[in-house]
Amino acid sequence: MNPIICTRGLTRHFGATVAVSDLTLDIGAGEVFGFLGHNGAGKTTTVRLLNGILQATRGEARIFGLDPHTHGSTIRRQTGVLTETPSLDDRLTARTSLRIFGRMYNVPAAQLEARVDWLLQTFRLQAYADQKVGGYSKGTRQRLALARTLLHDPKLIFLDEPTSGLDPVAIRDVHNLVQELTEEKQRTVFLCTHNLVEAQKLCHRVAVLAKGQLLAVGTPRELTRRFSTSQRVKLRIGAGQERLLPQLLVNCPHVTYTTTNGCDQQTTQVMMQGIPYPYLPDLLSHLTEHCVHLFAVEPEEATLEDVYFALQEM
Amino acid sequence: MNWCAIGAIIEKDLKIVLQSKSVIIPLVTVPLLAMAVLPLMIGVLVRGTGLAEQLNIERMLASLPAAVADQMTHLTSEQAVFYYTFVYLFAPFYLLLPIMVSNVIAADSFAGERERKTLEALLYTPTSDMELLVAKLLAAWLPGLLVGFGSFFLYAIVTNAVAWPAMQRLFLPNMLWLLLVFWVAPAAAGLGLGTSVLVSARTNSLQSAYQIGSLIVLPITGLIVAQLGGALHLSSLLVFMMGLGLWLIDGGLFWFGWRTFQRSVLIARL
Numbered sequence: 001m002n003p004i005i006c007t008r009g010l011t012r013h014f015g016a017t018v019a020v021s022d023l024t025l026d027i028g029a030g031e032v033f034g035f036l037g038h039n040g041a042g043k044t045t046t047v048r049l050l051n052g053i054l055q056a057t058r059g060e061a062r063i064f065g066l067d068p069h070t071h072g073s074t075i076r077r078q079t080g081v082l083t084e085t086p087s088l089d090d091r092l093t094a095r096t097s098l099r100i101f102g103r104m105y106n107v108p109a110a111q112l113e114a115r116v117d118w119l120l121q122t123f124r125l126q127a128y129a130d131q132k133v134g135g136y137s138k139g140t141r142q143r144l145a146l147a148r149t150l151l152h153d154p155k156l157i158f159l160d161e162p163t164s165g166l167d168p169v170a171i172r173d174v175h176n177l178v179q180e181l182t183e184e185k186q187r188t189v190f191l192c193t194h195n196l197v198e199a200q201k202l203c204h205r206v207a208v209l210a211k212g213q214l215l216a217v218g219t220p221r222e223l224t225r226r227f228s229t230s231q232r233v234k235l236r237i238g239a240g241q242e243r244l245l246p247q248l249l250v251n252c253p254h255v256t257y258t259t260t261n262g263c264d265q266q267t268t269q270v271m272m273q274g275i276p277y278p279y280l281p282d283l284l285s286h287l288t289e290h291c292v293h294l295f296a297v298e299p300e301e302a303t304l305e306d307v308y309f310a311l312q313e314m
Numbered sequence: 315m316n317w318c319a320i321g322a323i324i325e326k327d328l329k330i331v332l333q334s335k336s337v338i339i340p341l342v343t344v345p346l347l348a349m350a351v352l353p354l355m356i357g358v359l360v361r362g363t364g365l366a367e368q369l370n371i372e373r374m375l376a377s378l379p380a381a382v383a384d385q386m387t388h389l390t391s392e393q394a395v396f397y398y399t400f401v402y403l404f405a406p407f408y409l410l411l412p413i414m415v416s417n418v419i420a421a422d423s424f425a426g427e428r429e430r431k432t433l434e435a436l437l438y439t440p441t442s443d444m445e446l447l448v449a450k451l452l453a454a455w456l457p458g459l460l461v462g463f464g465s466f467f468l469y470a471i472v473t474n475a476v477a478w479p480a481m482q483r484l485f486l487p488n489m490l491w492l493l494l495v496f497w498v499a500p501a502a503a504g505l506g507l508g509t510s511v512l513v514s515a516r517t518n519s520l521q522s523a524y525q526i527g528s529l530i531v532l533p534i535t536g537l538i539v540a541q542l543g544g545a546l547h548l549s550s551l552l553v554f555m556m557g558l559g560l561w562l563i564d565g566g567l568f569w570f571g572w573r574t575f576q577r578s579v580l581i582a583r584l
Contacts, residue, residue, distance in 0.1 A: 014582070055578055076439060087431060088432065091329070103321065104323065
């Protein structure tokens with residue numbers, strides 16, 4: 001893999017506070033890379049370091065093979081950044097804002113109008129194009145900020161909470177756009193998000209960050225395999241047999257469950273979670289040995305959310 | 315230097331500032347009042363009340379420096395009043411305009427951008443720190459310059475027109491005012507915006523930037539008082555030296571601006 005982003009021991013301190021510590025990453029072209037972490041985990045600082053806005057205290061970074069500190073302008077010409085707050089001028093219209101930023105990004109004058117029109121259409125902003133941004137809803141502002149991020153067709157796109165404040169249709173559009181950008185145009189997307197479902201859906205690989213430290217990197221599947229310590233299972237048992245469960249699970253303190261009526265009169269649905277990984281067969285044997293009738297067993301895959309919380313608690 | 319990007323930032327800043335009523339109203343009314351309405355009122359007052367005839371012109375000339383008095387010895391009382399008022403007394407007033415305009419726009423451009431949380435998007439553009447600074451400075455300096463030139467043009471028309479019945483000749487522009495308009499006023503505009511950059515580096519609030527930045531008019535107010543009190547009279551040499559001093563101060567402020575207007579410094583303050 002020829003990495004677009006390459007960092008080695010990248011570290012940034014603010015006084016005594018360590019914002020990013022010893023970050024080592026390689027991210028390739030066409031990859032959607034999820035960067036997960038709580039507020040203050042160091043995600044925004046990393047984006048700033050990679051764009052040459054901040055200087056690293058220690059370590060190094062290469063974007064397109066260039067040092068962001070010395071080649072910040074060249075790098076920023078090829079990156080687009082959607083910041084956490086949309087950072088839009090309320091007194092400008094969407095069209096004016098896009099035109100002005102297009103000139104800042106050196107979009108050729110002959111292409112600028114067509115590009116602006118295409119973005120206004122793609123992000124369903126035509127109706128608001130000539131209205132001042134100050135009157136926009138949160139979702140419309142976010143769509144405009146996204147449009148501005150893609151104005152100069154960047155090769156590397158940093159998205160900080162891109163679907164925050166968007167309605168479900170707009171969220172689906174953004175997801176489709178990210179997939180189109182990476183699959184069809186080979187663009188690289190660096191996605192900072194709290195939305196773990198979104199990360200699982202979109203990202204080829206994810207990194208989990210806490211207090212500036214990288215806790216894990218890998219594909220969502222690798223991480224769930226590596227870090228999930230327990231699993232969930234959906235059972236259908238004989239109606240009324242749920243009353244046996246407290247007694248049967250008395251020696252399994254980590255296992256919790258919820259019950260709902262089954263789709264027929266004969267069964268009850270039980271969602272059981274916190275089952276330590278190798279013990280699901282034993283648990284099922286234990287239940288059947290004690291006359292619990294199992295009509296269906298559906299083990300559920302651990303999610304990125306499970307991994308994320310497991311890592312944060314480690 | 316990427317002048318296309320610089321032009322875009324200037325256009326953005328001016329479009330934003332020109333839509334703020336709290337900025338645009340004083341920017342239009344103050345030059346109009348100071349350089350058109352006030353001279354017109356003075357002209358009407360002098361012509362209508364015969365004020366000049368009541369003045370002891372010999373005593374007035376005797377209190378002025380020889381270089382100033384020499385220009386007025388052959389004038390009638392009315393002519394001397396017009397000449398002294400419009401050529402000398404209004405000169406420091408005029409300097410307030412470019413200072414005020416560039417100061418207000420720079421405050422909106424620097425502190426205002428931070429307050430509105432729009433600076434971050436600008437920092438992620440490919441513009442270099444120097445281009446960003448030059449764009450921001452020009453966005454405030456050029457309107458100061460334009461208002462300075464425009465105000466003088468208006469002032470020259472109004473004063474020549476109002477004093478024409480007495481003077482029977484065009485007395486403005488003269489060397490003193492040409493120096494003021496083309497040498498001192500641009501430097502004064504630079505001082506106004508340089509002060510704003512200095513203040514904006516230390517405050518996150520636009521209101522504070524306006525308030526602290528407005529203190530820059532104090533030296534000019536001192537100049538007005540000194541001239542009214544007879545302690546100082548503007549001459550071409552003095553105006554030239556004043557301009558030189560202001561350009562040097564501007565250079566210092568630009569150097570300070572360059573040191574503080576770095577992405578890494580600005581982003582840390584967001």
